Amino acid sequence: MTRTHVSLAAMAALIMGLTACSQDVAGPSASDYQKQRAEILDKHKRQTATAQANTATEAADESGEGAVLGSLDGFFYDPVGKRDPFRSFIQDNRALDEGIESPLEGFDLGQLEVAGVVWRGDRRRALILDPSGQAYVVSEGDVIGKNSGRILAINDSSMLVKEKYVDFHGEQTEKEIEMRIRQSQGG
Numbered sequence: 012m013t014r015t016h017v018s019l020a021a022m023a024a025l026i027m028g029l030t031a032c033s034q035d036v037a038g039p040s041a042s043d044y045q046k047q048r049a050e051i052l053d054k055h056k057r058q059t060a061t062a063q064a065n066t067a068t069e070a071a072d073e074s075g076e077g078a079v080l081g082s083l084d085g086f087f088y089d090p091v092g093k094r095d096p097f098r099s100f101i102q103d104n105r106a107l108d109e110g111i112e113s114p115l116e117g118f119d120l121g122q123l124e125v126a127g128v129v130w131r132g133d134r135r136r137a138l139i140l141d142p143s144g145q146a147y148v149v150s151e152g153d154v155i156g157k158n159s160g161r162i163l164a165i166n167d168s169s170m171l172v173k174e175k176y177v178d179f180h181g182e183q184t185e186k187e188i189e190m191r192i193r194q195s196q197g198g
Contacts, residue, residue: 113154115139115147120156125170125190135165160188168192 039047094100115123118141126146127138139147139155149155149170153162160174169191178184 113147114145115141115149115153115155116157116159118142118156120158120160120172120174120188120190123155123190125192127192128165128167128170130165137162137165137170163187 122142124140125137126140129136129138134150136148136150139149141147149162151162151165154160155162155172156174158174158176160172162170163173164171169189172188172190173185174188175183175185
């Protein structure tokens with residue numbers, strides 16, 4: 012009996028499939044589709060070429076040059092008046108809010124530690140650690156510390172910083188501070 016039920020079900024499925032296939036479906040054929048697709052692509056290419064030519068002419072008229080800055084399918088990027096996308100907006104906003112250029116300007120020199128010095132030829136750089144352990148690479152001329160200190164020299168195991176501050180008499184003075192690499196107390 013089970014064999015009969017299976018064969019009846021199979022025959023019913025076959026009959027339903029054949030009746031569905033026998034109905035004609037109205038619609039475009041594959042060649043109609045290909046023809047319509049080619050027409051749309053040609054139209055798009057003509058529109059893009061026209062838009063590029065118009066934009067290139069406008070850019071040349073405005074700037075006096077004949078160069079287009081860049082395009083991708085009718086999109087043109089003009090960087091004038093826009094921020095650099097490769098700069099950190101967090102650091103830019105923090106610098107504007109606090110009036111500082113680098114994160115190291117938010118610390119006293121006593122809070123900072125010289126972890127190491129590297130050099131290539133005559134160009135030396137120092138690795139500075141802030142109190143949280145964040146590392147920064149600095150070079151001569153960089154600003155460091157709350158009192159607008161400027162790095163004067165970087166030596167083999169130290170760094171010389173010139174800091175400006177107002178003393179207790181209210182006079183502005185300058186002080187040169189040497190920051191040394193701390194030697195570990197191994198044991």
